[in-house]
Amino acid sequence: MTNFPVQQIRADFPILAEKIRNKPLVYLDNAASCQKPNAVIDAISNFYRHDYANIHRGVHTLSVRATDKFEAAREKVKTFINAASSKEIIFVRGATEAVNLVAQTYGKANIQAGDEIIITAMEHHSNIVPWQMLCEQTGAVLKVAPMNVQGELLYPEFEALLNDKTRLVAVVHMSNALGTINPVKKMIDLAHSKGIPVMLDGAQAIPHMAVDVQALDCDFYVFSGHKLYGPSGIGVLYGKQALLEAMPPYQGGGDMIRTVTFEKSTYAGLPHKFEAGTPNIADVVGLGAAIDYLNNFGMDAIADYEAELLAYATEQAEQIKGLTIIGTAAEKGGILSFTLDHIHPHDIGTMLDSLGIAIRAGHHCAMPVMDFYGVPATARASFAMYNTMEEVDVLMGGIKGLIEAFG
Amino acid sequence: MFEDLRDLYQEVIFDHNRNPRNFRVIDHPDRKVEGFNPLCGDRLTLYLKMDGGTIQDASFQGSGCAISTASVSLMTEIIKGKTEAEAEALFKTFHDMTTGKGEDIQLEAVGKLAVLAGVREYPARVKCATLAWHTLDAALKNETQAISTE
Numbered sequence: 001m002t003n004f005p006v007q008q009i010r011a012d013f014p015i016l017a018e019k020i021r022n023k024p025l026v027y028l029d030n031a032a033s034c035q036k037p038n039a040v041i042d043a044i045s046n047f048y049r050h051d052y053a054n055i056h057r058g059v060h061t062l063s064v065r066a067t068d069k070f071e072a073a074r075e076k077v078k079t080f081i082n083a084a085s086s087k088e089i090i091f092v093r094g095a096t097e098a099v100n101l102v103a104q105t106y107g108k109a110n111i112q113a114g115d116e117i118i119i120t121a122m123e124h125h126s127n128i129v130p131w132q133m134l135c136e137q138t139g140a141v142l143k144v145a146p147m148n149v150q151g152e153l154l155y156p157e158f159e160a161l162l163n164d165k166t167r168l169v170a171v172v173h174m175s176n177a178l179g180t181i182n183p184v185k186k187m188i189d190l191a192h193s194k195g196i197p198v199m200l201d202g203a204q205a206i207p208h209m210a211v212d213v214q215a216l217d218c219d220f221y222v223f224s225g226h227k228l229y230g231p232s233g234i235g236v237l238y239g240k241q242a243l244l245e246a247m248p249p250y251q252g253g254g255d256m257i258r259t260v261t262f263e264k265s266t267y268a269g270l271p272h273k274f275e276a277g278t279p280n281i282a283d284v285v286g287l288g289a290a291i292d293y294l295n296n297f298g299m300d301a302i303a304d305y306e307a308e309l310l311a312y313a314t315e316q317a318e319q320i321k322g323l324t325i326i327g328t329a330a331e332k333g334g335i336l337s338f339t340l341d342h343i344h345p346h347d348i349g350t351m352l353d354s355l356g357i358a359i360r361a362g363h364h365c366a367m368p369v370m371d372f373y374g375v376p377a378t379a380r381a382s383f384a385m386y387n388t389m390e391e392v393d394v395l396m397g398g399i400k401g402l403i404e405a406f407g
Numbered sequence: 408m409f410e411d412l413r414d415l416y417q418e419v420i421f422d423h424n425r426n427p428r429n430f431r432v433i434d435h436p437d438r439k440v441e442g443f444n445p446l447c448g449d450r451l452t453l454y455l456k457m458d459g460g461t462i463q464d465a466s467f468q469g470s471g472c473a474i475s476t477a478s479v480s481l482m483t484e485i486i487k488g489k490t491e492a493e494a495e496a497l498f499k500t501f502h503d504m505t506t507g508k509g510e511d512i513q514l515e516a517v518g519k520l521a522v523l524a525g526v527r528e529y530p531a532r533v534k535c536a537t538l539a540w541h542t543l544d545a546a547l548k549n550e551t552q553a554i555s556t557e
Contacts, residue, residue, distance in 0.1 A: 021411055346472040350412070351409055351416075354409055355409075361447070376447070
């Protein structure tokens with residue numbers, strides 16, 4: 001056991017003291033969304049109480065103060081993922097909007113009929129559907145790199161898919177349904193050797209490991225704030241500056257322009273070109289507070305602690321007769337997807353809920369993954385830095401109990 | 408351990424989940440409709456054999472949670488011998504019972520189906536119980552398109 005200060009962290013998350021159905025909450029649905037520490041809740045409410053005004057607009061004091069806080073958060077994101085410049089940090093609603101932005105700007109400008117886009121068999125719907133829409137619009141073709149039964153990418157098959165028609169690789173960094181962490185550095189280097197840019201869907205990876213976009217050399221990286229202990233409704237698109245500068249705007253409106261006449265408008269520089277309209281100002285500030293909070297502990301320490309949680313949970317789960325773990329990749333983050341013989345995941349979800357345990361039951365917005373395993377759904381326990389070994393024990397006790405109840 | 412769930416998971420539900428009734432294909436059915444709940448992935452195919460305006464035989468295939476399996480199993484038992492109008496009326500009563508609209512419903516009116524009344528306290532599970540009945544409704548209206556709860 002490391003000396004990770006999990007009890008101190010738990011005390012910072014007020015919701016963890018809630019009782020659910022008269023039992024202590026055991027929150028294991030972190031892959032869907034994480035809970036928020038006081039630091040984030042307070043940052044947002046204090047911002048509304050003391051600092052709120054629209055940004056990039058007025059000369060009045062509050063507008064200047066709000067703008068400073070908003071842009072300071074951009075700097076925090078830049079440092080957190082080690083981007084080369086804060087101009088490369090675009091605030092969007094979430095990872096989904098970021099993928100759509102890349103598809104509809106970079107994609108439309110650079111991808112034509114007959115071109116190919118590569119994804120993997122373990123993508124979330126948010127990294128499938130935007131590309132299907134682009135393919136419908138352009139006549140491009142979506143290619144899917146397969147995986148093995150452990151949920152690991154078949155690297156040689158991925159390599160074989162890359163050809164002179166490939167215009168983009170869009171791949172999940174860590175799978176939300178399986179926990180698989182893809183060998184993204186190797187994939188990026190390979191794609192780049194053929195002149196193909198790479199977008200990483202980092203929605204699951206970002207709260208669980210240190211991400212350095214310059215070391216990875218990815219061209220785009222997308223993530224959501226709400227999975228990073230920050231507020232919902234805010235997310236980030238990172239893009240290399242040269243690519244972002246060459247891309248057309250996504251939406252038109254205020255804040256993204258330099259000059260407007262009825263004949264023609266010229267666009268603002270980065271990052272504002274992609275931030276039309278009044279943004280989600282307070283939640284950007286909240287995201288900045290989440291990053292400050294995480295920096296108290298360090299992403300490497302968080303990753304190490306969560307690896308211990310997953311190892312313990314996996315070991316316990318393997319002891320349970322009739323339990324099958326879905327997703328057993330060698331490189332895996334804190335996600336335990338499983339099925340039980342003859343017990344549907346929704347029944348598992350309802351029964352565990354009656355014990356105060358929150359898990360996800362369903363297809364996890366990854367229907368092709370469910371099809372691959374031939375199951376309609378799985379139950380999924382997903383861990384965060386505030387979960388404990390004792391909570392794993394409560395989960396396993398609940399699973400054993402419900403197997404008995406079903407007979 | 409699961410005392411709080413006694414109203415939802417009654418022994419009858421476990422029984423029908425373990426041993427679903429009428430879990431078979433009807434050859435040359437008069438009605439065949441697929442029901443799908445995209446939220447949880449439950450899928451079922453309902454088969455009806457009609458005799459004039461009366462349901463002579465009913466069966467199903469598919470997979471789902473205990474609530475949806477028990478619901479469709481119980482439904483196939485109870486609708487046999489009912490006229491279309493009687494089955495439609497039962498659908499309405501069942502729907503009101505499970506969505507909590509029919510506080511004053513006489514549970515005797517639904518017979519064995521009363522074991523599913525507990526889902527009204529679990530909004531996330533109501534569609535598990537009603538999928539079978541929406542599928543039946545489509546079958547009685549002679550629709551052949553697959554129906555979806557969403």
